[in-house]
Amino acid sequence: MTIIYLVRHGQASFGKSNYDELSENGEAQAKLLGQYFKHLFTEPPYIVSGSMKRHQQTTQISLKECFPQAEYKIDGLWNEFNHQQVFSLYEPRFAQPEVLKQDVFQEVDPRAYLFQIFDQAIARWTNEEFHHEYDESWITFKMRVESALHNLCTELANKQPQEAVVFTSGGVISVVVGKLLELSVQRTFALSWSIANTSVTTLKLVNGEPQLLSVNEHQFIKSKNPDLLTWL
Structure with missing residues (x-):
């Protein structure tokens, strides 16, 4: 059995010409996430990052806090729309x-x-x-995310690590949760609006099939520095 942690990237640069870059808050959130992972994991998990800059910045900053030598796979299927x-x-x-x-x-x-x-x-x-x-239409995006999830579950079923972490975006995580809970499009994107930066959504892989354990965990931020909690 593998536990999959889907992480939304740290706060990006809303309202700037280049959104795809962590803000100062986003960098601080990623650092707290890494410190949380340091206590959560006893060994490096299997790690995947979307190819967007904000995904990789979140990955690199958090890993520096817990597993600085860890390698990770880059997969653009986990990119946001x-x-x-x-x-x-x-x-x-x-x-x-x-x-x-x-x-x-x-x-x-x-x-x-x-x-x-x-x-x-x-x-x-x-x-x-x-x-x-x-x-990229909605249908194409949805199919891409579902392919990313399917590919990951197949890979993890073969490798069988204890934990896996995917650094991605809120829209992607919402589609995954929406698929598992059979949500409508409207409810899927209502969920997207509530997913906090660097929050963690957890799945359990059982016999190659993902099951939802938790959504939007961000207590590790709220307990350390509530002012860093953001949704944009």
Whole structure:
């Protein structure tokens, strides 16, 4: 039996031209994650990282705290969907990330406003009528994530490590959980909105099949430094 830990990357650079880079908060979160893993694991787990910069930064910073010599596999199947394109095709003004950030923080309740925009943009992306407009449609993204999970489970069934860690993104984790719980698209992305940066979602691999154990564990951040807890 193998336990799989799906980790959302640390806080990235929301509202900047290059989102795909950890913020200062994100680096601190990744460091806390590594310290948590140091107490959790007695030996290096099998490690996979998405190929995005924020995935690999989170991987490298956290491993420095627990298993600095550990190697990891890079697999782009675990990459996030292009959320910036999803926003910009919903509202062309949002092709400039700075404009979205400015709009969000002008609101009385920025998080509620961003959730509303996110929900409407995702609704358009997942509508079959518009699939042809996106570089990666919702259906293609979903199939990619399910392939990543299938490939990982096959590999782990052969290698049989005690633990495996995958550094990925919130949308990816939501699709995995949505598949295991048979959630609707709407409920899947509502879940995505609640997944904290560097939180851990845990699966158990039994006879080659994944079973969900826990979702969005982030107490290791809350107990050490609550101010570092973020969802964007």
